[in-house]
Amino acid sequence: MSESAREEPKHGGEPRPPVMQRILDNPFLLLFLGVTIPTVFYVLWAVMELTQIPIAK
């Protein structure tokens, strides 16, 4: 299949691009993923662990 090929329409009308291409063509979905994933796995996870360290007396 060529690079610019699109999926065949199932019920006529405009052909719909493949799911992955639709994801990659949506800059704001990518922005959401690119900010949320490191915020959860890097920042929030680490801060949650740090808050559980007992404070020295």
Add this chain to the structure above:
Amino acid sequence: MATQAQFRICPDTGLKVHLPAQALIKANAVAAVVFLAIGGLFGLSVALTRWPAVHLLPAEWFYLALTAHGADVLLFWIIFFEMAVLYFASAILLGSRLAAPKMGWLAFILMLVGAVTANIAVLQGESSVMFTSYVPMKAAPHFYLGLILFAVGALIGVFVFFGTLIVAKDERTYEGSIPLVTFGALTAAIIAVFTIACGAIILVPTFLWSIGIISHIDPLTYKVVWWGMGHSSQQINVSAHVAVWYAIAAIVLGAKPLSEKVSRTAFFFYILFLQLASAHHLLVEPGISSEWKIFNTSYAMYLAVLGSMIHGLTVPGSIEAAQRRKGYTNGIFEWLRKAPWGNPAFAGMFLSLVMFGFLGGITGVILGTEQLNMLMHNTLYVPGHFHGTVVAGTTLAFMAMTYLVVPLIFRRELVLPRLAQWQPYLFGIGAAGISLFMMGAGTLGVARRHWDITFTDARLSFDVPAGAFLMMGLNGICAILAALGGLAYVVVVVGSILFGKRKDAPAPAARPATPPMASPIASYGGEGTLKLPGTMVLVSVFFVAFVLYYYVNWKYLASVWPLR
């Protein structure tokens, strides 16, 4: 709505250039070069101080210079240039007007005021906290304020980029998907949003702490969030310079990516996982679990590394495919031998590609492996690694791109073309040497961030092997080479902008009938071939080097930490 009078057609590339975007590209590129020159000078003084036989600066000046060097080249040079890349990759490549040029100028002014303010704070001598500015070390309030202003400006610039994507889509200046180079810039912009958010989250309270409104900043929380900015800002670079590699290959050689889908998937891996590599700076911190460390640096980071390895295949592969299309088909490497090595844009790009992979890439994986990290954590190996990524990789790629920006955007011919031809080699060899010899010294135990590698006045002495002194001397020599290469770059670029012969006047804003030479950069479509024997050999060499170096480090770890 922009009028046609606000556009010109580039006679060399056929690209439709929005003049307000062009003005912003010029301003950001000029500011970038100025801060590179300042930061490079501080970097040379740092390297000459680390050379034990020279030991140029006294301690207090060393930390001042190290702070200024870090801020000027790791933040200001790079991000000013990235703003130029974002405006180019959106307005110019999409043939669109730039969304909100006035906001673009506000962003530029904030960034400039912030960068100058931070430099003033450092030069006043009360803010020698180094680039990381770890609390409880306290800088002058205007140091943090400068960084915050710079970050706010950069964030505004990033949203001008996003706005331009919307404008271009609404006004149908392109069809289908955005070009790959724009997608690479989009990746950089997304990482920039996370980076700047982390910077704001940690620098705003630190600023309030510096003026006495907040009493305490937890050092470990500071480190976690700060590295979300400090390391991710270098991931913006990676995305931007990979986009620049594709751009230069397209403009100079007419190269198309091997596969749009594969290259975009590689950038997608960056978007999802690249920022998580920030965790490798925290691998020895107490209080954070091994699960967090291993997930972020090993499992997630390896997926981002996979993205880089894909680009490492597809960029040289696209060059080979383009060269073979032109008839350079003899043997395995005719396409490479007959590549335009005298063109500083191509030479800089290819050197950047090779050195980023071999020096910055492989060593980044070593540092991201928790066990191996113990061998060189907080040694000079770390700056050695990031001089492989940011200097040999990003800076060289951006320098190479400048050799296209000057004729295409500034409409000036390069002055001193012979010097420009030699510049990428001079700077590249110097940068590679800095990276290699700092990593060598770090492997031998030389600490980073320290004025005196021998720790002569310390209560607990540390016997630095003789080889480390040799490494630091060689590092100093390579720093001089890189500084000469940097000076050559500044002379050629500034000289060309001020005194270069003007290229022909802009043509009226109409699409040319003939396809522009740079059409691959602004369109969707891949080469669709994997018959690339030369690239396969190069990639095999890379993998062998990777495996051997990985093995050697595990072997080294086994020898310093034997199980008996």
